[in-house]
Amino acid sequence: xIIIGEQINATRRRIAxxxxxxxxxxxxxxxxAQADAGADYLDLNGGDxxxxxxxxxxxxxxxxxxxxxxxPLCIDSANPEAMAAGVExxxxxxxxxxxxxxxxxxxxxxxxxxERECSVVALCMADEGMPTGVDDRxxxxxxxxxxxxxxxxxxxxxIVDPCFVPVCTQPGTGADVCRAIRRIREEFPGVHVGGGxxxxxxxxxxxxxxxxxxxxxxxxxxMDAAIIDPCTPMMxxxxxxxxxxxxxxxxxxxxxxxxxxxxxx
Numbered sequence: 001x002i003i004i005g006e007q008i009n010a011t012r013r014r015i016a017x018x019x020x021x022x023x024x025x026x027x028x029x030x031x032x033a034q035a036d037a038g039a040d041y042l043d044l045n046g047g048d049x050x051x052x053x054x055x056x057x058x059x060x061x062x063x064x065x066x067x068x069x070x071x072p073l074c075i076d077s078a079n080p081e082a083m084a085a086g087v088e089x090x091x092x093x094x095x096x097x098x099x100x101x102x103x104x105x106x107x108x109x110x111x112x113x114x115e116r117e118c119s120v121v122a123l124c125m126a127d128e129g130m131p132t133g134v135d136d137r138x139x140x141x142x143x144x145x146x147x148x149x150x151x152x153x154x155x156x157x158x159i160v161d162p163c164f165v166p167v168c169t170q171p172g173t174g175a176d177v178c179r180a181i182r183r184i185r186e187e188f189p190g191v192h193v194g195g196g197x198x199x200x201x202x203x204x205x206x207x208x209x210x211x212x213x214x215x216x217x218x219x220x221x222x223m224d225a226a227i228i229d230p231c232t233p234m235m236x237x238x239x240x241x242x243x244x245x246x247x248x249x250x251x252x253x254x255x256x257x258x259x260x261x262x263x264x265x
Contacts, residue, residue, distance in 0.1 A: 001219070001223075001224055001225070001226065001239055001240070001243060001248075001254075002040050002041070002159070002192060002194065002224065002225035002226070003038055003039050003040045003041070003225075003226060003228065003230055003236065003239070004039065004040065004041040004042070004043050004074050004095065004097075004225070004226065004227040004228070005031075005034030005035075005037070005039035005041065005042045005043060005071075005228070005229065005230050005231075006043050006196070006198065006227050006228060006229050007030045007033075007034055007043075007229055007231070008027060008030050008031065008034075008042060008043060008044050008045065008061060008065065009043065009045040009047075009076065010045050010046055010047040010048065010057065011045065011047065014026070015027070015030065019046060019057050019060070019061070022060065024064045024067075027061065027064045027065065028064060028065070028067070028068040031064075031065045031068050031069045031071070032068055032069055033231050034071075034229075034230050034231060035069045035071045037230035037231045037236060038230045038236040038258075038263060039071055039230045040071065040072070041071060041072050041073065041074040041094075041095055042065055042069070042071050042072075042073055042074060043074040043076045043097060043227060044058060044061045044062060044065060044073055044074065044075055044076055044086060045076035045077065046058040046060070046061050046077070046082065047077070051079055051081060051082070052081075054077065054079050054081075054082045055079070055081050055082045055085050057082075058075065058077060058082045058085050058086045059085050059086070059089060061086075062075075062085075062086055062089040062090065063089065066089075066090075066091050070092070072090065072092040072093060072094055072095070073086065073090045073092075073094040073095075074094060074095040074096075074097050074121075074227075075087055075090070075094055075095070075096050075097065075118075076097040076098075077097075078098075078105055078109075080108045080109055080112055083096055083109060083112055084112050084116075087112070087116050087118050088116075090118075093117055093118060093119070094118050094119070095118060095119045095120065095121060095159070096109075096112070096113050096118050096119070096120050096121065097121040097227070098120070098121035098122065098123040098161060099113060099120055099121070099122055099123065099144070099147075099148070100122070100123040100124075100125040100126065100144075101124070101125060101126035101127070101140055101143055101144060101147075102125060102126060102127050103127055106147065110147060110148075110151055111151075113148070113151065113153065114151035114152050114153070118157070119153075119156075119157040119158070119159065120148060120153060120157060120158055120159065121159045121161050121195065121227075122141070122144035122145070122148060122158055122159065122160050122161065123144075123161045123163065123195065124136075124137050124140040124141055124144065124160065124161060124162050124163050125140075125163060126140060130163055130165055131162070131163050132170075133176055134176050134179045134180045134183065137162045137163065137176070137177070137180035137184070138180055138183045138184055138187065141160045141162065141180075141184045141187075141188065141191075142187070142188070144158075144160060145158060145160065145188050145191055154190075155188065155189065155190030155191045156190050156191075156192070158191045158192065159191075159192040159193070159194055159195070159225045160184055160188070160191055160192070160193050160194075160195075161193075161194065161195025161196065162177050162180045162181060162184065162193065162195065163177070163195070164177055164195055164196055164197050164198075164199045164200045164214070165177075165199060165200070166199060166200060166201070166202040166203050166204075167200050167201070167204075167210070167214075168202075168203045168204055169203070173200075174200060174214060174217065177200075177218065178217050178218055178220075178221035179221070181193045181194075181218060181221040181222050181223050182221045182222050184222075185222040192224050192225045193222060193223055193224060193225065194218070194223045194224060194225030194226045194227070195225070195226070195227055196227045197211060197214055197215060197218065197223075197226050197227065197228050198211050198227075198228060198229065200214045201214070208232055208233070211228070211232065211235070212232075212234065212235060212238055215228065215235065215238060215239055215242065216238055216239075216242045219239055219242035219243055219246055219248065220242060220245070220246045222246075222248075224248065226239070233265075234265065236258075236263065237258070237263070237264045237265050240254060240255045240258050240263075240264070241255065243255070
């Protein structure tokens, strides 16, 4: 499982305040906590209404995080300049989050990932809006994979995000996402599937419970990459256990290693 820690995101008030104040200690603590909890990558979102400010935010975040941890970066931006700046400062091969089928975004961002050594989150979003149902997600995944492999990316460098949308706004969408994950894994061998899982619980009380349930279901369907908060109690242990039950963790190797490292709680 590729675990991408989601905490360092300017949409979170605490993080936004730390970015504005250039509070390196607060950002460093968030980075270290996620690394200790099992994150394989750290998502950096320096979103700002000003495009130039976002570029500077990403540069600052990349510097601060890499001074405090050796976990690779996931550069989270739809701003091509910020995206490029983050990738160029990355000391280890990063992930770019994300490219979509939205025409302007694809045209502006595809050359950046084509020219640089990075993996890519490919979001099944298009100019028509969010995907609906299973077939739409799979069709959009195919278009994204075609565009990215055509630009030189290997299947293993692509993480297809089927769009985890709030389950309270689209009845049945959780099941649709799981069915789409299974089909994408079957139809596009070598490609990873996963994304912003915690979106599913937006608008609901006790969001952690919904996120945990979705994580287990998605892993069983074949999800092998997730943008989550690894510091959420029991999130990483449940994901590891779900991989054991689903057969994704062959011979239970990752689970046993995590136990030996004291990572199962």
